[in-house]
Amino acid sequence: MTRKPVILRALARGDVNAAIDHYLTDAGEKTAFDFVEALEHAYRHISRYPASGSPRYAHELNLPGLRFWLLRRFPYLVFYIERDDHLDVWRVLHGQRDIPVWMRESL
Secondary structure (H helix, E strand, O other), X not given: OOOOOEEEOHHHHHHHHHHHHHHHHHOOHHHHHHHHHXXXXXXXXXXXXXXXXXXXXXXXXXXXXXXXXXXXXXOEEEEEEEOOOOEEEEEEEEOOOOHHHHHHOOO
């Protein structure tokens, strides 16, 4: 199976940096490292199997093609849209947030 490159938008990069900072400050270096590993695992998975993510919020937000993938061991969701030549990662959000409100910031 061919892998597509995973490209993060600026908001997604900001989300990731904020999460790493949170884990470094509140949980320590090991947990922050584990978060990065979980994120990289998610990127590898969706790059090979983009259709495996849930389309749940695509309908609610009227964003055709939007999918998300839940990280292992961390309550974060990677929101992305499959493009012809890459995966367009819109946001990486904590699952306890008001997802529709946070995703509207991406529009």
